[in-house]
Amino acid sequence: MIETEVTYTLEHQGKFYIIEHVPARVCRETGEEYFAPETVEHIQSFIKEHKKPVRVVETPVYNYA
Numbered sequence: 001m002i003e004t005e006v007t008y009t010l011e012h013q014g015k016f017y018i019i020e021h022v023p024a025r026v027c028r029e030t031g032e033e034y035f036a037p038e039t040v041e042h043i044q045s046f047i048k049e050h051k052k053p054v055r056v057v058e059t060p061v062y063n064y065a
Contacts, residue, residue, distance in 0.1 A: 001025045006033055012047055016059055019043055 008019045025034040
């Protein structure tokens with residue numbers, strides 16, 4: 001495991017969120033990311049409290065079919 005920062009992405013109620021510089025423990029073998037409970041709570045607060053983002057990006061969406 002290594003301590004590092006990652007970019008965390010999630011979709012919530014039809015909106016896509018990107019949170020940069022999130023502290024995480026990452027498995028060297030699998031790349032799986034692990035987050036402390038307080039980190040998860042902090043991420044959730046961005047959405048619950050409608051915090052203003054540092055920037056907004058446009059993301060295209062495609063159907064595979």
